[in-house]
Amino acid sequence: MSASLDLSIVIPLLNEEESLRPLFQKIQDAVGDLGLSYEAIFIDDGSTDQSMAVLRELREKSDAVKIIRFRRNFGKAAAYSAAFSRVRGKYVITMDADLQDDPAEIANLIAKLEEGYDLVSGWKKKRHDPLGKTVPSKFFNWVTGRVSGIDIHDFNCGLKGYRREVTQDVKIYGELHRYIPVLAGLEGYTVSEIPVQHHARQFGVTKYGWSRLFKGFLDLLTVMYLGRYMGRPLHLFGVLGVGLTGAGMAINAYIASLWLRTGSIQHRYPLLSLGTLLTVLGFQVICTGLIGDMVARASNPEEKYNIQEILE
Numbered sequence: 001m002s003a004s005l006d007l008s009i010v011i012p013l014l015n016e017e018e019s020l021r022p023l024f025q026k027i028q029d030a031v032g033d034l035g036l037s038y039e040a041i042f043i044d045d046g047s048t049d050q051s052m053a054v055l056r057e058l059r060e061k062s063d064a065v066k067i068i069r070f071r072r073n074f075g076k077a078a079a080y081s082a083a084f085s086r087v088r089g090k091y092v093i094t095m096d097a098d099l100q101d102d103p104a105e106i107a108n109l110i111a112k113l114e115e116g117y118d119l120v121s122g123w124k125k126k127r128h129d130p131l132g133k134t135v136p137s138k139f140f141n142w143v144t145g146r147v148s149g150i151d152i153h154d155f156n157c158g159l160k161g162y163r164r165e166v167t168q169d170v171k172i173y174g175e176l177h178r179y180i181p182v183l184a185g186l187e188g189y190t191v192s193e194i195p196v197q198h199h200a201r202q203f204g205v206t207k208y209g210w211s212r213l214f215k216g217f218l219d220l221l222t223v224m225y226l227g228r229y230m231g232r233p234l235h236l237f238g239v240l241g242v243g244l245t246g247a248g249m250a251i252n253a254y255i256a257s258l259w260l261r262t263g264s265i266q267h268r269y270p271l272l273s274l275g276t277l278l279t280v281l282g283f284q285v286i287c288t289g290l291i292g293d294m295v296a297r298a299s300n301p302e303e304k305y306n307i308q309e310i311l312e
């Protein structure tokens with residue numbers, strides 16, 4: 001399906017009844033000024049308040065409104081996935097429903113996309129959230145930037161702009177929505193950022209607590225592992241395993257030489273245990289890698305690359 005609209009705006013929401021009317025008004029104003037054809041896809045991620053009723057009311061008033069309603073709460077990543085497989089715009093904008101993201105930024109995101117970037121992330125440079133949120137988030141962003149090599153300040157900003165291809169390509173599930181810039185970068189898309197306005201939450205409560213920091217780092221591990229080693233687990237496990245076994249064998253060679261030279265191992269029993277342990281452990285890690293390779297081969301026989309263009 002080719003793009004038939006200029007813009008798709010994707011808005012996941014969970015219990016945001018008070019924010020939806022003013023939010024859509026702001027979107028209409030912002031996009032109206034730009035003169036673009038657009039759709040606004042709202043994903044009701046299992047709300048238990050009046051959000052769904054408000055969305056139906058908005059849909060009565062405007063053809064641009066589309067609604068995807070989840071049967072229960074599946075999370076933001078699932079909400080993005082469901083919307084991304086249906087977007088019709090040349091550009092896709094995601095934003096939160098709680099009025100913390102400003103629809104007036106849509107124009108700036110598009111301007112940056114027009115410069116040629118595939119993904120433009122918002123950067124909440126001046127953030128209006130409690131310290132318990134901003135401090136862990138700074139740390140999280142710093143580590144993610146270091147580990148992934150993607151040089152942006154704010155990975156988890158709800159406000160982002162994409163070329164439609166990007167949204168078709170990144171596979172997100174669980175809580176991987178935080179890593180869309182990393183996943184896109186690993187596929188070879190160009191990623192940039194612009195500073196955006198951020199507002200304090202006016203209505204309702206945040207849907208995320210402290211646990212997100214911990215889960216976030218586990219997810220980073222998954223993303224980096226799948227991104228770099230999906231098709232070749234042995235490259236990771238093999239290096240690790242050979243290193244461990246090598247160290248173990250070196251230790252045991254030293255013990256053997258002691259024994260040959262002096263007739264006893266000079267009470268180096270702890271060292272002997274360590275050498276033996278490392279040797280066995282290393283072998284097991286190598287075997288894990290081999291099994292990983294077999295699984296990788298069996299489950300992805302098809303292409304593991306991403307073509308930007310074909311000229312025939």
Ligand code: UDP
Pocket residue numbers: 012013014015016045073074075076079095096097098100158205206207208
């Ligand atoms: N959200 C969602 N499903 C969830 C959790 C959150 O669709 O399971 C939506 C929420 O309604 C909001 C956006 O995701 O539109 C960001 O959530 P929130 O504002 O609670 O996060 P914060 O801004 O506090 O990081």
Ligand code: MG
Pocket residue numbers: 096098100201206
């Ligand atoms: Mg919010």
